[in-house]
Amino acid sequence: MLPAQRAIPRIRQTATAHLTQTMNLLGLSRAEQGEFLNSVLASNPALELTKPTRCPTCRRALYLPGPCPVCHPAREGPIVFLATPPGRGRDESGEENLPEPAQPERLSDFLLRQIGPELSPEERSVANYLIARLDENGLMPESSAEAARYLHQPLAVVEKVLHAIQRCDPPGIGATSPIEALLIQVEQLAETHDVPQAVRPIILEHLEPLAHGEFGLIARALSLPRPEVEAAAKFIRLNLTPYPGRTFLGHDHQPTAPDPELYHEAEMVFRLAPNAAEGPLIVEVYAPLVGRLRVNPEIRTLVKTLSGAERENWEGKVEEAALVEKCLRQSQVTVLRLAAILAEEQRAFILGTDRELIPMTRARIAARLEVHESTISRAVSRKRAALPSGRIVPLSKFFDRSLSVRDVVRSIIAEENRPLTDTEVAGMLKERGIPVARRTVAKYRAMEGILPAALRRTQRAQRSAALSAS
DNA sequence: CTATGGCACGGATT
DNA sequence: AATCCGTGCCATAG
Numbered sequence: 001m002l003p004a005q006r007a008i009p010r011i012r013q014t015a016t017a018h019l020t021q022t023m024n025l026l027g028l029s030r031a032e033q034g035e036f037l038n039s040v041l042a043s044n045p046a047l048e049l050t051k052p053t054r055c056p057t058c059r060r061a062l063y064l065p066g067p068c069p070v071c072h073p074a075r076e077g078p079i080v081f082l083a084t085p086p087g088r089g090r091d092e093s094g095e096e097n098l099p100e101p102a103q104p105e106r107l108s109d110f111l112l113r114q115i116g117p118e119l120s121p122e123e124r125s126v127a128n129y130l131i132a133r134l135d136e137n138g139l140m141p142e143s144s145a146e147a148a149r150y151l152h153q154p155l156a157v158v159e160k161v162l163h164a165i166q167r168c169d170p171p172g173i174g175a176t177s178p179i180e181a182l183l184i185q186v187e188q189l190a191e192t193h194d195v196p197q198a199v200r201p202i203i204l205e206h207l208e209p210l211a212h213g214e215f216g217l218i219a220r221a222l223s224l225p226r227p228e229v230e231a232a233a234k235f236i237r238l239n240l241t242p243y244p245g246r247t248f249l250g251h252d253h254q255p256t257a258p259d260p261e262l263y264h265e266a267e268m269v270f271r272l273a274p275n276a277a278e279g280p281l282i283v284e285v286y287a288p289l290v291g292r293l294r295v296n297p298e299i300r301t302l303v304k305t306l307s308g309a310e311r312e313n314w315e316g317k318v319e320e321a322a323l324v325e326k327c328l329r330q331s332q333v334t335v336l337r338l339a340a341i342l343a344e345e346q347r348a349f350i351l352g353t354d355r356e357l358i359p360m361t362r363a364r365i366a367a368r369l370e371v372h373e374s375t376i377s378r379a380v381s382r383k384r385a386a387l388p389s390g391r392i393v394p395l396s397k398f399f400d401r402s403l404s405v406r407d408v409v410r411s412i413i414a415e416e417n418r419p420l421t422d423t424e425v426a427g428m429l430k431e432r433g434i435p436v437a438r439r440t441v442a443k444y445r446a447m448e449g450i451l452p453a454a455l456r457r458t459q460r461a462q463r464s465a466a467l468s469a470s
Numbered sequence: 471c472t473a474t475g476g477c478a479c480g481g482a483t484t
Numbered sequence: 485a486a487t488c489c490g491t492g493c494c495a496t497a498g
Contacts, residue, residue: 361482361484363484377483401490402489421472422474423472423473436490438491439474439493440489442475443475443491446475452474452475453473453474
């Protein structure tokens with residue numbers, strides 16, 4: 001099976017070759033857009049950067065024509081406008097270089113800080129890529145070979161960097177499978193602690209029965225006394241996790257005080273005006289260079305004085321530059337309109353919890369904005385939104401049909417007095433006006449990482465045992 | 471017999 | 485056209 005084609009190689013190509021068709025900027029993340037625009041800017045002298053105008057009252061930088069949307073909110077509804085990301089160094093105009101905000105460290109930065117010093121610049125960019133590919137559990141879903149091919153780097157380099165990542169905290173990060181994550185953790189623990197002998201073979205070969213608590217089965221397979229297996233299981237449960245990424249998120253990604261500058265990584269930031277819980281939502285859409293990249297008018301007039309091959313050459317450049325400018329503006333207008341709709345329709349979800357998400361589809365938004373469905377798909381893909389709670393979520397979360405129901409399932413089980421079976425949960429959902437099949441409840445429960453009722457029983461028993469022991 | 475997970479189908483969504 | 489999602493059916497474990 002071929003891996004899905006990715007955007008960056010395609011972009012490198014178009015940036016250096018002829019830009020004849022409209023470009024797909026919409027489908028790119030903010031970082032990719034920035035990379036692309038910088039390369040176009042460098043390769044086309046007919047393009048120039050201009051400075052944004054400033055709102056006379058609030059001094060905010062304005063990237064689109066018209067009055068300041070914050071000081072002059074046009075009408076009812078959310079306030080949506082373009083802004084440059086508060087990144088460092090990126091802004092060639094020298095404006096808007098905000099100081100590094102104090103913020104809880106993100107996992108990606110935490111990892112880079114650990115391995116950065118021992119890597120060459122080239123390896124560091126490999127590390128950047130690999131870390132960005134880690135899934136929500138901190139595991140690496142992509143093979144080294146795929147990454148190497150994508151990065152155009154030797155396999156050995158990729159593997160070296162990956163191994164460096166795997167030696168980082170939290171232990172097991174960057175492993176390619178839950179099993180590998182567990183093994184890495186065991187090795188690290190073994191340096192300072194005694195590890196029950198049964199632990200390694202259980203991880204390697206009997207993980208499945210372990211999950212079901214089938215200690216007898218394992219004991220027989222390994223020819224070990226059952227208590228030893230149980231001790232090993234307890235060790236695994238207490239000390240190891242197949243999802244190393246979650247341990248970091250656990251203490252770092254908790255809802256934090258909303259810090260307006262926290263949002264390096266999102267392309268859309270939702271917030272409320274201070275002291276205005278009832279006020280309109282304010283949405284900043286981060287867009288590198290937008291509104292400031294334009295065809296240099298001097299070159300435009302200059303071209304008219306040229307002739308022959310030289311003139312043709314420059315006309316081509318100007319045409320290309322105009323196209324870039326147009327595509328860029330077009331894609332940004334679409335994202336802004338999307339942002340406005342999200343803020344309007346999902347206000348409760350943005351300010352509140354998953355449960356308040358209202359089901360919505362890309363197709364419906366497309367109809368409302370009178371654009372093609374694929375346009376909305378691209379506008380949503382590879383982008384993230386920062387919510388006032390401090391959470392950063394992929395935009396696709398806004399279109400998750402089952403999110404709010406899963407949230408209800410979670411709370412039903414959290415508040416249960418005795419372990420409820422899936423059928424019972426399904427019944428309770430029906431009472432609340434959410435008819436879902438029993439099978440579906442099972443899937444939602446699994447998605448939330450909740451064990452089946454029978455196992456929640458033993459989990460309870462173990463928890464209370466541990467509690468009374470301590 | 472009950473609870474659950476695997477598989478596969480069909481319709482919706484991208 | 486490809487993928488995702490909810491669901492029903494069936495096998496299996498307890």
